[in-house]
Amino acid sequence: MPDEVAEGEPETEIAALEAKIEAITAELKEERESFLRLRADVENMRKRLARERVEDEDRLRAELFRRFLPVLDSLTRAVEAPDAPGLREGVELTLRQMQTVFAQGGVEAIPSDGEAFDPRWHEALSQEERADVPEGRVLETFEVGYRIGDRVLRPARVKVARGRPDA
Amino acid sequence: MDAERIYRRLADELEFTRGIRAAEHPEVAAALRRAAAGAEARLRHESRVEVTLPFLAADGEEPVHLSVLIQRP
Numbered sequence: 001m002p003d004e005v006a007e008g009e010p011e012t013e014i015a016a017l018e019a020k021i022e023a024i025t026a027e028l029k030e031e032r033e034s035f036l037r038l039r040a041d042v043e044n045m046r047k048r049l050a051r052e053r054v055e056d057e058d059r060l061r062a063e064l065f066r067r068f069l070p071v072l073d074s075l076t077r078a079v080e081a082p083d084a085p086g087l088r089e090g091v092e093l094t095l096r097q098m099q100t101v102f103a104q105g106g107v108e109a110i111p112s113d114g115e116a117f118d119p120r121w122h123e124a125l126s127q128e129e130r131a132d133v134p135e136g137r138v139l140e141t142f143e144v145g146y147r148i149g150d151r152v153l154r155p156a157r158v159k160v161a162r163g164r165p166d167a
Numbered sequence: 168m169d170a171e172r173i174y175r176r177l178a179d180e181l182e183f184t185r186g187i188r189a190a191e192h193p194e195v196a197a198a199l200r201r202a203a204a205g206a207e208a209r210l211r212h213e214s215r216v217e218v219t220l221p222f223l224a225a226d227g228e229e230p231v232h233l234s235v236l237i238q239r240p
Contacts, residue, residue: 070202074222077221077222078230081222081230082225086229086230086231089232090221090222090232093220093232094221096217100217100219
């Protein structure tokens with residue numbers, strides 16, 4: 001592309017300017033097409049990532065429920081079983097089956113009874129004045145909490161010891 | 168330990184403790200095979216797994232459960 005237009009005859013100058021305009025127009029067209037292609041690529045990638053995310057979520061959900069199917073089978077058979085002495089043992093085994101699935105998924109119960117109250121893991125539903133227990137100690141667990149690593153599925157709902165006002 | 172060996176172990180336990188032969192009960196055999204495949208997969212990461220199969224069958228009116236500890240050899 002000519003950067004400079006030589007001074008000279010007006011016709012020559014006009015021809016040179018026209019050539020320059022043509023070159024700039026061509027370059028602009030090329031840049032625009034390149035930009036449109038890039039924008040289409042980005043849009044396609046965005047759609048592909050969104051589709052893959054949905055597929056990953058579906059796969060994870062399917063895997064999770066697949067692990068619980070044996071528990072579902074056991075409970076289905078339990079309600080069909082006659083009310084015999086072995087019924088309770090079967091339900092206890094089913095509970096163990098379910099706890100195994102949880103443990104395999106990295107789910108663990110949050111320790112609470114006798115622990116120091118920790119707002120990351122515990123939710124205090126009530127307090128009780130106690131002279132024989134250190135302040136902030138968990139006295140009772142109303143509902144067991146669960147976590148996966150540092151992620152709380154449900155906090156342990158507890159009663160916490162409060163120091164005596166005159167202490 | 169492969170799934171077939173685990174299946175044999177479960178089937179033997181069931182026959183020995185409750186007198187039920189898995190080979191004669193297709194639904195029991197299928198449940199044992201599923202459990203054996205699951206145990207085989209878990210044994211790749213754990214040294215021992217408990218196979219728990221509540222309400223596997225019925226012995227008259229009494230439900231039959233199976234709970235067997237499988238250890239990696």
